[in-house]
Amino acid sequence: MKQLVDKLYETGNLSPEEYKELIDNRNPEIAEYLFEKARNVRIENYGYDVYIRGLIEFTNYCRNDCFYCGIRKSNIKAERYRLTKEQILECCDTGYELGFRTFVLQGGEDEYFTDDKIVDIIRSIKVRYPDCAVTLSIGERSYESYKAFFDAGADRYLLRHETADYGHYRKLHPRSLSFENRMQCLFNLKEIGYQVGCGFMVGSPFQTTDCLVEDLLFIKKLNPHMVGIGPFIPHHATPFADKQAGTLELTLFLLGIIRLMLPDVLLPATTALGTIHPKGREMGILAGANVVMPNLSPKSVRKKYMLYDNKICTGDEAAECISCMRRRMESIGYRITVSRGDHKSIQQ
Ligand code: SAM
Numbered sequence: 032m033k034q035l036v037d038k039l040y041e042t043g044n045l046s047p048e049e050y051k052e053l054i055d056n057r058n059p060e061i062a063e064y065l066f067e068k069a070r071n072v073r074i075e076n077y078g079y080d081v082y083i084r085g086l087i088e089f090t091n092y093c094r095n096d097c098f099y100c101g102i103r104k105s106n107i108k109a110e111r112y113r114l115t116k117e118q119i120l121e122c123c124d125t126g127y128e129l130g131f132r133t134f135v136l137q138g139g140e141d142e143y144f145t146d147d148k149i150v151d152i153i154r155s156i157k158v159r160y161p162d163c164a165v166t167l168s169i170g171e172r173s174y175e176s177y178k179a180f181f182d183a184g185a186d187r188y189l190l191r192h193e194t195a196d197y198g199h200y201r202k203l204h205p206r207s208l209s210f211e212n213r214m215q216c217l218f219n220l221k222e223i224g225y226q227v228g229c230g231f232m233v234g235s236p237f238q239t240t241d242c243l244v245e246d247l248l249f250i251k252k253l254n255p256h257m258v259g260i261g262p263f264i265p266h267h268a269t270p271f272a273d274k275q276a277g278t279l280e281l282t283l284f285l286l287g288i289i290r291l292m293l294p295d296v297l298l299p300a301t302t303a304l305g306t307i308h309p310k311g312r313e314m315g316i317l318a319g320a321n322v323v324m325p326n327l328s329p330k331s332v333r334k335k336y337m338l339y340d341n342k343i344c345t346g347d348e349a350a351e352c353i354s355c356m357r358r359r360m361e362s363i364g365y366r367i368t369v370s371r372g373d374h375k376s377i378q379q
C-alpha cells in the first residue's frame with residue numbers, strides 16, 4: 032500500500048484500480064504515511080500559510096430540491112432570507128477589517144438575484160475593495176451569465192460537481208437537475224478564466240468506492256484550482272434525514288490523496304469537517320488542506336443557512352470566528368495570512 036502512496040506522490044496519478052485498492056485497504060498506518068507526504072507537498076507549495084475566505088451566505092432561497100440539502104425548496108420549515116447589497120457590503124467591511132481579502136458569496140439558486148443584481152454586487156465590492164478577490168458559489172447559470180460575472184470582476188467560482196458518477200448523481204438529485212449540465216458548467220467556468228473549484232460530499236448516501244474513484248479521475252481531468260470536500264451530514268427535514276453521515280477518517284484520507292494528485296490545489300478544511308469533529312479542521316490542515324472559510328454572514332441569519340444539522344459557528348460574530356480560527360491554526364503550527372490567497376499559478 033505504501034508503494035501506491037509513493038507512486039501518487041511521485042507521479043500525481045494512479046490507475047482506477049489503484050485508487051480503489053488504496054481507498055479500500057486504507058488503515059491508520061497508511062493514512063499517517065499519506066498525510067506526512069501530503070503535508071510535505073503542501074508546505075513546499077504554500078509553506079505554513081493558511082488562506083482564509085470570508086463566507087457570506089447571502090440567500091437561502093433555492094429553486095432546487097437536492098435530496099441532501101437543508102435549504103432545498105421543499106423544506107417549507109426553512110425560514111428564508113436574503114441579504115441586501117448594503118448588508119453584503121457591510122459583511123465585507125467587517126471582513127476587511129479582520130484581514131479577509133477574499134469574499135465568497137454563497138447562496139441557493141435564487142432567481143431574485145438576476146444577473147444584473149449579481150453584477151452590481153460584484154462591481155460594488157470590487158470598487159470598494161479592489162485588492163480583494165470575489166468568489167461566487169451560486170450554482171448553475173448559463174455561459175453568458177458566468178461571463179457577465181467574470182467581466183464584472185468575479186475571480187473564482189465554486190461549484191461542487193457533487194459526484195462524477197451518473198447513476199449516483201441521479202440518486203442525490205431530482206430529475207429537474209442534469210448531471211451533464213453541472214459538468215458543462217464547470218468546463219464553461221474554466222474556459223471563461225475563473226479559478227474554479229469542484230468537489231463532493233464524502234459519504235453521501237449510495238456513494239461507493241467506485242463513485243469516489245470516478246470523483247478522483249474527474250478532478251484530475253478538470254484540473255481545478257480548488258477542491259471542496261466535506262462529509263455529508265444529514266438534515267432532519269430532507270429525504271436523507273435517516274442516512275448515515277460521512278466519516279472524518281475517510282474525508283481526511285481523501286484530502287491527503289487530492290493534495291498528492293494536485294500539489295498546488297487550494298484545498299479547504301471545511302465547516303462540515305469541523306462539525307463532525309471538534310478538531311476536524313485542524314486535522315484537515317494536517318492532512319494537506321490549506322484553506323479555511325470562516326463565516327462572515329450576519330449573526331442574525333446564520334442559523335437559517337442550515338444545510339445540515341448541528342452546523343457549527345452559527346452563534347458567533349465574525350470577529351469571534353476569525354480569532355477562534357487563528358488560535359486553532361496556531362495550535363498546530365500554521366498561521367493565517369492576510370492575502371487574497373490565489374492559486375500558485377496566479378500569484379505574482
Ligand atoms: N447553490 C450552490 C450550489 O449548488 O453550488 C451553493 C450552495 S450549496 C448549499 C453548497 C454545498 O453544500 C453543496 O455543493 C453541497 O455539497 C453542500 N451540502 C449541501 N447539503 C449538505 C449536507 N447535508 N451535508 C454536507 N454538505 C452539504
Ligand code: FES
Binds near residue numbers: 138
Ligand atoms: Fe439549493 Fe441546496 S438545494 S442550495
